[in-house]
Amino acid sequence: MKRKTLIIIGIIVIIAIPFAINFILKINSAKIVNGTYYAVDCEEYPDAYAVVKGETIQFYNIDLNAIYREEQLNGVYKAHNNENLSFKIDVTEEELLELSDLNDMFVNNPCEYDLGKGWKDGTFVYVFRCVRYKDWFGLYFLYDSWNRTLKINNSQLQITFKKK
Numbered sequence: 001m002k003r004k005t006l007i008i009i010g011i012i013v014i015i016a017i018p019f020a021i022n023f024i025l026k027i028n029s030a031k032i033v034n035g036t037y038y039a040v041d042c043e044e045y046p047d048a049y050a051v052v053k054g055e056t057i058q059f060y061n062i063d064l065n066a067i068y069r070e071e072q073l074n075g076v077y078k079a080h081n082n083e084n085l086s087f088k089i090d091v092t093e094e095e096l097l098e099l100s101d102l103n104d105m106f107v108n109n110p111c112e113y114d115l116g117k118g119w120k121d122g123t124f125v126y127v128f129r130c131v132r133y134k135d136w137f138g139l140y141f142l143y144d145s146w147n148r149t150l151k152i153n154n155s156q157l158q159i160t161f162k163k164k
Contacts (some may be wrong), residue, residue: 013107023157027095032052032053032057032113032150033145033163034052035051035052036051036052036164037148037150037162037163038164039160040160042159045061045062045159050150056111056112057106057110057111057150060107062159064103064106064107064139065100065104066157067154067157068102068139069102070135072100072102073100076096077137099132100137102137105130105132106130113141114128114131124146125142125143125145126143126145127140127141127143128143129139129143131152139153140153148163149161149163150163
C-alpha cells in the first residue's frame, strides 16, 4: 500500500512541476514577449496588429493619429490656457504638430519602450509608456503576461492586441 501511495505522489509531483514552472515564469515576465499581437474586437481597425521585437513595438494597419492625437493636443492646449498652471508651450505650432504625430512614432517606425520606466499593476499586468517631449505625447500600454495581451491604455479608446 505504501508503495502505491509513493508512486501516486511521485506522478502528481512530476505532473505538477511543469505547471509550477510555467506559473513562476509568467508571474515574473515583465518583458513583453516578442511576436505579433493581433487586434481583438476593434471594429475601426480589425486588421491592426503590433510587432514586438526586443524592447521595441511597432503597429500596422491602424491610424493612431485619428484615434488619439486630437485628444492629446487638446489636453496640451487646455493646460497651456489654464491660468492656475505654470504650463507653457515652448515650441512652435508646427513643431507641436510634428511632436504629436503618433503614426510617425509607432506606425512608421518602431518605438522603444523602457522596461525601467514601467511598473507592475497586478499579478500579471505591467504598464509601459512610450512618450516623448515632456511626456505630452505617446501611449501607455498594459501588458498581461498571463494572457499574452497588449492593450493601448487610453481613456478615449482602449485597444487590445493578443499574441497568437
